[in-house]
Amino acid sequence: MARAVLAYSGGLDTSVAIHWLLERGYxxxxxxxxxxxxxxxxxxVRRGTAAGAAEVRVVDAVDRFADGFLARAIKANGLYExxxxxxxxxxxxxxxxxxxxxxxEVGAExxxxxxxxxxxxxxxxxxxxxxxxxxxxVLAPIRDDAIPREKAVALAAEWGIPLAAVASSxxxxxxxxxxxxxxxxLEDPWVAPPEDAFVRTAPPEARPSEPTEARVAFERGVPVxxxxxxxxxxxxxxxxxxxxxxxxxxxxxxxxxxxxxxxxRELYEVPGALALITAHRALEDLTLEREVAHxxxxxxxxxxxxxxxxxxxxxxRLALDAFVDATQEHVTGEVRLAFSPGSCTVVGxxxxxxxxxxxxxTYGSGDAFDQSDARGFVRLWGLPLSVWSAKQGAPGS
Numbered sequence: 001m002a003r004a005v006l007a008y009s010g011g012l013d014t015s016v017a018i019h020w021l022l023e024r025g026y027x028x029x030x031x032x033x034x035x036x037x038x039x040x041x042x043x044x045v046r047r048g049t050a051a052g053a054a055e056v057r058v059v060d061a062v063d064r065f066a067d068g069f070l071a072r073a074i075k076a077n078g079l080y081e082x083x084x085x086x087x088x089x090x091x092x093x094x095x096x097x098x099x100x101x102x103x104x105e106v107g108a109e110x111x112x113x114x115x116x117x118x119x120x121x122x123x124x125x126x127x128x129x130x131x132x133x134x135x136x137x138v139l140a141p142i143r144d145d146a147i148p149r150e151k152a153v154a155l156a157a158e159w160g161i162p163l164a165a166v167a168s169s170x171x172x173x174x175x176x177x178x179x180x181x182x183x184x185x186l187e188d189p190w191v192a193p194p195e196d197a198f199v200r201t202a203p204p205e206a207r208p209s210e211p212t213e214a215r216v217a218f219e220r221g222v223p224v225x226x227x228x229x230x231x232x233x234x235x236x237x238x239x240x241x242x243x244x245x246x247x248x249x250x251x252x253x254x255x256x257x258x259x260x261x262x263x264x265r266e267l268y269e270v271p272g273a274l275a276l277i278t279a280h281r282a283l284e285d286l287t288l289e290r291e292v293a294h295x296x297x298x299x300x301x302x303x304x305x306x307x308x309x310x311x312x313x314x315x316x317r318l319a320l321d322a323f324v325d326a327t328q329e330h331v332t333g334e335v336r337l338a339f340s341p342g343s344c345t346v347v348g349x350x351x352x353x354x355x356x357x358x359x360x361x362t363y364g365s366g367d368a369f370d371q372s373d374a375r376g377f378v379r380l381w382g383l384p385l386s387v388w389s390a391k392q393g394a395p396g397s
Contacts, residue, residue: 087175253265
């Protein structure tokens with residue numbers, strides 16, 4: 001019997017995909033990759049087995065995800081369209097790599113995913129599969145049979161797949177970096193997000209009224225300690241997320257431009273991701289030279305587009321990472337974050353590598369700036385415009 005390895009989330013679509021593959025003669029190995037999602041993996045294994053998988057493997061990849069993917073996202077201030085920390089996009093290449101590894105181990109001919117034809121994840125999985133294992137055939141049951149959500153629910157009931165744990169009016173994806181919510185009542189962009197869509201961020205009435213602070217320490221652009229306590233990155237992300245989420249910070253409601261060319265309304269809960277990127281940007285303000293600081297945001301935007309578009313395994317992403325790594329050589333120091341209901345604000349930053357020089361910046365008596373230099377600088381700076389105005393006429397003339 002031919003063997004297929006499925007990227008398995010344990011949700012409705014991938015559970016239906018197991019039985020779909022089974023009906024077409026495949027023995028299915030389902031691979032659930034733990035990238036920090038809040039999931040009962042024992043239940044995932046039971047659900048996958050009930051759906052017909054010959055084997056359900058759970059791969060622990062939390063630290064690999066944090067150290068190999070999220071650290072790069074922090075250094076690159078990775079936000080798609082300036083808002084979204086790319087929860088799903090960062091996890092897909094790692095999951096694809098683990099699926100390919102298992103496929104080769106068990107001698108599979110096919111790899112599969114449960115994505116729809118409207119989503120970005122089909123692109124991310126299939127591009128990664130074709131880079132990592134071009135010899136393997138790729139199947140996409142939900143997309144290729146155009147199975148809508150209502151039909152998937154009906155098929156799950158017909159095939160005896162446990163529904164209580166997988167059925168929801170929302171489509172959810174989550175991992176260590178945050179949580180994504182779409183579908184159902186969110187499909188009308190005029191309607192406010194229902195409070196029941198949120199899990200990781202407290203509702204307004206439950207947020208602490210008293211503000212608090214946290215100190216995040218960075219080494220070469222990567223968070224390494226929280227309030228003076230050194231922590232592995234995965235644990236640091238969990239702790240800062242819990243704190244930020246308790247204050248209701250980190251909700252994103254956006255109209256997003258998908259890779260497939262349609263707009264979609266998406267909700268994201270990303271308290272830890274946004275808090276850390278906010279802190280990292282503040283430390284860069286202190287430590288990056290002016291021209292680097294002005295140039296890097298363009299690189300960040302392109303980096304985010306590549307990751308969002310499923311091009312993690314691409315030479316351009318590798319090249320941009322080399323640039324980003326070079327910029328992070330001196331991004332070492334601490335940032336103070338103040339949390340209040342719905343808010344996270346930078347209130348302090350310090351670094352031994354700081355380019356902020358008080359003797360130059362102060363307006364007080366300790367001023368070391370030679371103001372007599374300014375007159376000649378200003379004249380030379382404005383010289384081209386003075387010539388243009390004299391020779392070709394001032395604006396409006």
